[in-house]
Amino acid sequence: xxxxxxxxxxxxxxxxxxxxxxxxxxxxxxxxxxxxxxxxxxxxxxxxxxxxxxxxxxxxxxxxxxxxxxxxxxxxxxxxxxxxxxxxxxxxxxxxxxxxxxxxxxxxxxxxxxxxxxxxxxxxxxxxxxxxxxxxxxxxxxxxxxxxxxxxxxxxxxxxxxxxxxxxxxxxxxxxxxxxxxxxxxxxxxxxxxxxxxxxxxxxxxxxxxxxxxxxxxxxxxxxxxxxxxxxxxxxxxxxxxxxxxxxxxxxxxxxxxxxxxxxxxxxxxxxxxxxxxxxxxxxxxxxxxxxxxxxxxxxxxxxxxxxxxxxxxxxxxxxxxxxxxxxxxxxxxxxxxxxxxxxxxxxxxxxxxxxxxxxxxxxxxxxxxxxxxxxxxxxxxxxxxxxxxxxxxxxxxxxxxxxxxxxxxxxxxxxxxxxxxxxxxxxxxxxxxxxxxxxxxxxxxxxxxxxxxxxxxxxxxxxxxxxxxxxxxxxxxxxxxxxxxxxxxxxxxxxxxxxxxxxxxxxxxxxxxxxxxxxxxxxxxxxxxxxxxxxxxxxxxxxxxxxxxxxxxxxxxxxxxxxxxxxxxxxxxxx
Amino acid sequence: xxxxxxxxxxxxxxxxxxxxxxxxxxxxxxxxxxxxxxxxxxxxxxxxxxxxxxxxxxxxxxxxxxxxxxxxxxxxxxxxxxxxxxxxxxxxxxxxxxxxxxxxxxxxxxxxxxxxxxxxxxxxxxxxxxxxxxxxxxxxxxxxxxxxxxxxxxxxxxxxxxxxxxxxxxxxxxxxxxxxxxxxxxxxxxxxxxxxxxxxxxxxxxxxxxxxxxxxxxxxxxxxxxxxxxxxxxxxxxxxxxxxxxxxxxxxxxxxxxxxxxxxxxxxxxxxxxxxxxxxxxxxxxxxxxxxxxxxxxxxxxxxxxxxxxxxxxxxxxxxxxxxxxxxxxxxxxxxxxxxxxxxxxxxxxxxxxxxxxxxxxxxxxxxxxxxxxxxxxxxxxxxxxxxxxxxxxxxxxxx
Numbered sequence: 001x002x003x004x005x006x007x008x009x010x011x012x013x014x015x016x017x018x019x020x021x022x023x024x025x026x027x028x029x030x031x032x033x034x035x036x037x038x039x040x041x042x043x044x045x046x047x048x049x050x051x052x053x054x055x056x057x058x059x060x061x062x063x064x065x066x067x068x069x070x071x072x073x074x075x076x077x078x079x080x081x082x083x084x085x086x087x088x089x090x091x092x093x094x095x096x097x098x099x100x101x102x103x104x105x106x107x108x109x110x111x112x113x114x115x116x117x118x119x120x121x122x123x124x125x126x127x128x129x130x131x132x133x134x135x136x137x138x139x140x141x142x143x144x145x146x147x148x149x150x151x152x153x154x155x156x157x158x159x160x161x162x163x164x165x166x167x168x169x170x171x172x173x174x175x176x177x178x179x180x181x182x183x184x185x186x187x188x189x190x191x192x193x194x195x196x197x198x199x200x201x202x203x204x205x206x207x208x209x210x211x212x213x214x215x216x217x218x219x220x221x222x223x224x225x226x227x228x229x230x231x232x233x234x235x236x237x238x239x240x241x242x243x244x245x246x247x248x249x250x251x252x253x254x255x256x257x258x259x260x261x262x263x264x265x266x267x268x269x270x271x272x273x274x275x276x277x278x279x280x281x282x283x284x285x286x287x288x289x290x291x292x293x294x295x296x297x298x299x300x301x302x303x304x305x306x307x308x309x310x311x312x313x314x315x316x317x318x319x320x321x322x323x324x325x326x327x328x329x330x331x332x333x334x335x336x337x338x339x340x341x342x343x344x345x346x347x348x349x350x351x352x353x354x355x356x357x358x359x360x361x362x363x364x365x366x367x368x369x370x371x372x373x374x375x376x377x378x379x380x381x382x383x384x385x386x387x388x389x390x391x392x393x394x395x396x397x398x399x400x401x402x403x404x405x406x407x408x409x410x411x412x413x414x415x416x417x418x419x420x421x422x423x424x425x426x427x428x429x430x431x432x433x434x435x436x437x438x439x440x441x442x443x444x445x446x447x448x449x450x451x452x453x454x455x456x457x458x459x460x461x462x463x464x465x466x467x468x469x470x471x472x473x474x475x476x477x478x479x480x481x482x483x484x485x486x487x488x489x490x491x492x493x494x495x496x497x498x499x500x501x502x503x504x505x506x507x508x509x510x511x512x513x514x515x516x517x518x519x520x521x522x523x524x525x526x527x528x529x530x531x532x533x534x535x536x537x538x539x540x541x542x543x544x545x546x547x548x549x550x551x552x553x554x555x556x557x558x559x560x561x562x563x564x565x566x567x568x569x570x571x572x573x574x575x576x
Numbered sequence: 577x578x579x580x581x582x583x584x585x586x587x588x589x590x591x592x593x594x595x596x597x598x599x600x601x602x603x604x605x606x607x608x609x610x611x612x613x614x615x616x617x618x619x620x621x622x623x624x625x626x627x628x629x630x631x632x633x634x635x636x637x638x639x640x641x642x643x644x645x646x647x648x649x650x651x652x653x654x655x656x657x658x659x660x661x662x663x664x665x666x667x668x669x670x671x672x673x674x675x676x677x678x679x680x681x682x683x684x685x686x687x688x689x690x691x692x693x694x695x696x697x698x699x700x701x702x703x704x705x706x707x708x709x710x711x712x713x714x715x716x717x718x719x720x721x722x723x724x725x726x727x728x729x730x731x732x733x734x735x736x737x738x739x740x741x742x743x744x745x746x747x748x749x750x751x752x753x754x755x756x757x758x759x760x761x762x763x764x765x766x767x768x769x770x771x772x773x774x775x776x777x778x779x780x781x782x783x784x785x786x787x788x789x790x791x792x793x794x795x796x797x798x799x800x801x802x803x804x805x806x807x808x809x810x811x812x813x814x815x816x817x818x819x820x821x822x823x824x825x826x827x828x829x830x831x832x833x834x835x836x837x838x839x840x841x842x843x844x845x846x847x848x849x850x851x852x853x854x855x856x857x858x859x860x861x862x863x864x865x866x867x868x869x870x871x872x873x874x875x876x877x878x879x880x881x882x883x884x885x886x887x888x889x890x891x892x893x894x895x896x897x898x899x900x901x902x903x904x905x906x907x908x909x910x911x912x913x914x915x916x917x918x919x920x921x922x923x924x925x926x927x928x929x930x931x932x933x934x935x936x937x938x939x940x941x942x943x944x945x946x947x948x949x950x951x952x953x954x955x956x957x958x959x960x961x962x963x964x965x966x967x968x969x970x971x972x973x974x975x976x
Contacts, residue, residue, distance in 0.1 A: 352655065555931075
């Protein structure tokens with residue numbers, strides 16, 4: 001019992017997960033064991049088979065003996081047969097037969113001749129063919145001779161050889177036949193003996209073979225059962241148990257027990273698998289932990305961001321609402337402004353219309369007043385008037401003139417704005433126009449001690465396409481202003497210079513200039529700079545507006561440069 | 577210089593006198609026998625008498641035209657009611673014109689009719705088509721589609737819808753000596769000349785985008801599931817809008833039109849709401865497709881001016897370096913309101929690019945027609961398609 005235990009434990013130790021043996025080694029052990037067992041069974045089988053072989057060999061040698069003897073018998077029979085063949089081929093037999101045939105033929109020919117010779121018809125036929133007659137008789141003679149010779153020969157042969165040969169042959173044939181008979185009997189005997197012996201041997205061999213087969217079967221069965229048992233043990237101990245443990249561990253691990261490990265001390269593949277599992281589990285556990293930490297962090301971050309986003313969305317919605325509110329406000333304000341602007345436009349339009357009406361309405365009475373005063377001052381009544389009254393009338397005339405000029409300006413503005421300012425363009429040299437206007441303004445300039453100069457070479461000034469009357473208005477306006485706002489001893493300079501494809505006109509004075517705050521207003525209607533108002537109450541504030549409009553209608557560009565107290569220069573260019 | 581143009585205008589009170597003076601002014605500048613007269617006039621004047629005045633000066637030339645919400649010449653926008661005439665003469669160009677009525681009933685059919693008639697009258701293949709439709713009942717888009725049905729999708733069609741001095745009551749179209757309403761007048765030009773077209777608006781969206789949840793043609797019923805008028809109520813207050821319900825919404829909305837973003841188009845398409853109905857739906861001057869994104873738009877003088885300049889540059893580019901002989905401007909009525917007293921700045925800006933001394937005629941319209949350049953995403957090819965829209969400025973430069 002102890003021995004069994006010991007063996008089992010040793011056996012177990014082989015299959016146990018000791019480091020020294022791998023799974024492959026255990027499998028090799030098992031296979032070797034089963035192979036040894038099968039080898040034993042095979043050896044016992046081989047012994048049986050050897051016995052069978054020996055029996056068979058014996059039976060075969062017996063059989064060979066019998067066969068030898070049979071072969072001898074048949075050889076004897078062959079000899080007999082050859083002898084018989086020799087006998088049959090004896091030539092004389094043939095000759096004999098030939099002779100017999102010749103004799104029969106000769107006999108039949110003789111008989112035919114004899115019968116023919118007895119008939120009359122034969123003679124007549126012979127007479128009809130004379131050539132055949134001698135041949136026939138020759139043939140008949142030869143036949144008769146041959147018959148005679150043959151009969152003699154036959155008699156000779158019959159006498160000398162035939163009888164002897166016949167007897168010898170008969171004897172030999174009789175011997176042969178008896179020998180043959182013997183041989184046959186011997187063969188039969190031999191065959192019988194061989195059959196009986198073979199049957200006995202075969203029976204023996206069959207019994208032996210059955211025994212061997214049974215042995216092999218039993219041994220194989222035991223081997224198979226053992227092999228199965230061993231395999232089961234192997235599978236159970238080496239594969240299934242550790243696999244089950246591994247599977248259970250994996251299951252528990254899968255269930256979330258990340259601390260699950262397999263307790264192993266094996267050095268085989270299963271051990272390595274278990275180790276790998278443990279390593280993997282450890283890695284997964286640590287990775288999971290890291291991930292969990294990360295997820296927690298990220299979730300927190302995300303939550304923070306969502307919170308921020310939500311705050312932003314709320315903020316955004318709030319901003320949107322505020323935006324809509326301000327948009328509404330903006331639109332309403334815009335609407336109000338548009339309406340106000342519209343009203344301003346209407347007012348402006350009304351103002352323009354009012355000015356137009358007033359100007360038109362004023363023009364006639366002003367003209368009337370002018371005409372009346374002119375009549376008085378130029379007429380014979382003038383002398384009867386006191387000097388004081390004359391002076392008053394003269395001043396009234398001047399004021400009326402200014403009024404008329406102002407109304408004319410107003411009417412011009414109205415004409416410009418309503419498109420009734422008709423233009424007729426002609427090509428001309430502006431030097432002539434400038435000179436002419438300077439001449440007109442000279443009395444005023446002399447009065448104010450202001451020098452007006454126009455240094456130029458006429459031929460260097462190109463012609464331009466202008467409306468004579470309108471452009472003259474521009475020069476008048478600019479020069480009048482220049483002289484008006486330039487103090488005593490000052491100077492005004494007019495210049496016309498070609499600049500590429502344009503003519504540059506400038507009127508420069510050393511006058512009061514324009515204060516900075518008024519710079520962007522001087523082209524507006526009715527605007528007069530404060531310093532200008534101080535210098536002269538006279539002026540409509542329309543001159544520069546009209547001038548600019550006229551210049552623009554000529555496709556020109558107008559601008560100015562000035563500094564308060566340091567003069568004013570008006571520039572404009574016109575296309576050539 | 578085969579193409580010559582002359583422009584005249586008049587602000588006289590008498591319709592006949594105004595018509596004749598304007599025409600005379602144009603002919604004085606032209607100094608040639610005119611082939612065609614384009615007549616634009618305020619509705620302040622008796623329309624027939626005004627046309628009679630024009631005809632009294634010249635009765636031979638082809639005459640096309642329309643009533644307006646204000647005219648524009650080289651002097652700038654006219655401050656008062658006026659009649660303006662552009663006379664054109666060219667030895668290389670041929671002009672034909674026709675009219676189709678029934679725009680209120682079937683705008684698309686009218687568009688096809690007038691284009692078909694003009695096409696039939698023209699002996700040579702048409703190069704361009706000017707149109708002056710009545711869009712008071714909102715058929716703008718459909719008239720244009722009708723015209724394109726006949727002339728082809730990419731045919732250069734330009735024009736302006738008739739106005740009536742911002743009353744939105746009745747607009748007129750002129751052909752020969754006849755005055756029409758609810759009609760569309762078409763002028764076809766063939767022969768040798770150069771044509772440059774520029775278009776732009778510069779209006780910018782304000783407030784949040786909305787969706788046209790229910791609309792049929794120009795009738796916009798719902799925006800974001802609410803009656804369309806609620807947009808205006810929300811922005812301007814019910815009181816303001818309620819007043820508009822009894823008059824014309826356009827008077828308010830013309831400076832706050834609706835914009836529709838169009839893929840591949842730099843600027844939104846602008847639609848003027850014209851009238852409000854009892855159920856809160858709005859009739860617009862052109863179609864608004866159901867499902868479109870709709871924005872409330874607000875004018876910006878700076879960007880409107882910038883777009884006008886760009887349109888002028890585009891039109892100049894179209895002439896391929898040929899000198900400009902005549903300029904026609906179809907300017908959305910809302911722009912006049914937007915610029916206010918500075919309306920002249922827009923025209924000056926255009927003139928700075930095209931030339932200040934070129935004969936120029938234009939008018940403030942209730943809707944503009946011009947080919948918009950669209951770059952197709954799929955084939956990445958640029959093609960032009962004429963559309964109807966509002967509050968844009970269409971600049972047409974004609975050259976030899």
